[in-house]
Amino acid sequence: MDAHPRSNGLTRGDPLAGLLEGPRARGALMIRACFDPPWAVRVEDRAPLTVMLMVRGEGWVVPDEGERVRLTAGDLAIARGPGPYTCADDPATAPQALILPEGQCAYPDGRALNGSMDLGVRAWGDRLDGSTLVLIGTYMMDGEISGRLLDALPPLLSLTSEEWPCPLTPLLMEEIGRDEPGQEVVLDRLLDLLVIAALRAWFSRPEAEPPAWYRAMADPVVGRVLRLVQDDPAHPWTVASLAVKAGVSRAGLARRFTELVGEPPMTHLTGWRLTLAADLLRDTDETIGAIARQVGYGSAFALSSAFKRVYGVSPQEHRGRAGAGLPMGGGA
Structure with missing residues (x-):
């Protein structure tokens, strides 16, 4: 991309x-x-x-x-x-x-x-x-x-x-x-x-406790995978294709990624895509279809289904709530 x-x-x-x-x-x-x-x-x-x-x-x-x-x-x-x-x-x-x-x-x-x-x-x-x-x-x-x-x-x-x-x-x-x-x-x-x-x-302090995915950036295998999905969320990634990029087996990547990040690679990728979508819905006037393509979903319908499953509201509802200064999920 x-x-x-x-x-x-x-x-x-x-x-x-x-x-x-x-x-x-x-x-x-x-x-x-x-x-x-x-x-x-x-x-x-x-x-x-x-x-x-x-x-x-x-x-x-x-x-x-x-x-x-x-x-x-x-x-x-x-x-x-x-x-x-x-x-x-x-x-x-x-x-x-x-x-x-x-x-x-x-x-x-x-x-x-x-x-x-x-x-x-x-x-x-x-x-x-x-x-x-x-x-x-x-x-x-x-x-x-x-x-x-x-x-x-x-x-x-x-x-x-x-x-x-x-x-x-x-x-x-x-x-x-x-x-x-x-x-x-x-x-x-x-x-x-x-x-x-x-x-x-x-x-930057030694005693700070950044999130697991941030600490995992230092790992030569998992860090490379995290950078790949963060830099190019629209790519049709699979565990197999990420494993090839990282130079390890599919099972080895899945196990190592889950141990260091706390969730499987595809779960992390979905969360990252939806986080980006939420920000784009709030900060831009782009259509839901255009946002879906930017973050790796094939259609507005696919993004809407995933978004509502995770956040409890549709992308359009989220955009409306953000414009009105309301929190993402139920209630003001």
């Missing part, structure tokens, strides 16, 4: 680039949270991904399940939804506010809080010059972050300023307070860059 290297959502030969190309914010929530201790905010917005960059002061991110993370100035945390968590000056501080879906805010007793803590353009909290300042960026819709990337992340990860001095902090601080035409688009792209740069640093 002579497609452009990035036409199928990845960079050839670079699995990390393919994984990190997923973040594409659209009207993401970007705010400066400004507090004086004691402070605590309970987050129950079910957002797929939220980034917290501590600019000054310190605080904690305390998930309902798993290890809590302490942040000091320059540190960054990324929370993968939909699990709730609390941000606070101290883990013992009781929440003063709840962050709910669709940007709604409430007091802990349920009374509406919207507007009462606004501090101006994209600022929220006690006072603008509070001793604690956190830049927060939230992807509001499932489709803004690829499922493959979300599956590769723990519920909560962090980077210290020593591990990754954020070069984007001054630019983010300058842009987040502006109220100019097109500003949301500027902030969306800056948020994408922040996430990509942070995750690249996180994946």
Whole structure:
């Protein structure tokens, strides 16, 4: 296939680039949270991904399940939804506010809080010059972050300023307070860059736990097969043809691939094709038939059958839900 290297959502030969190309914010929530201790905010917005960059002061991110993370100035945390968590000056501080879906805010007793803590353009909290300042960026819709990337992340990860001095902090601080035409688009792209740069640093750490298929890229046999199917999903691959390319037997490839990746080769290929199809349905106006051919299905009907079997909705329904800002499967 002579497609452009990035036409199928990845960079050839670079699995990390393919994984990190997923973040594409659209009207993401970007705010400066400004507090004086004691402070605590309970987050129950079910957002797929939220980034917290501590600019000054310190605080904690305390998930309902798993290890809590302490942040000091320059540190960054990324929370993968939909699990709730609390941000606070101290883990013992009781929440003063709840962050709910669709940007709604409430007091802990349920009374509406919207507007009462606004501090101006994209600022929220006690006072603008509070001793604690956190830049927060939230992807509001499932489709803004690829499922493959979300599956590769723990519920909560962090980077210290020593591990990754954020070069984007001054630019983010300058842009987040502006109220100019097109500003949301500027902030969306800056948020994408922040996430990509942070995750690249996180994946490079020895203790990081990337997905099995990513680790399998280092295997001389399975890595070659993964690159073949990722670079050319439209090719009519079979286990036999992949085995020939890898220089091993069909049975040997099937066994080795399943051991390292956690699923058989054809199952992995189907998942990859449908992931690409979901992204193309969301991000382009191409027909379902054209998308089917790009990702290796012979017809729109064949793609629709496979898509609905895995995702529970048709390609057309998925496109409509993505355009309306709804999650892929049942319910808003």
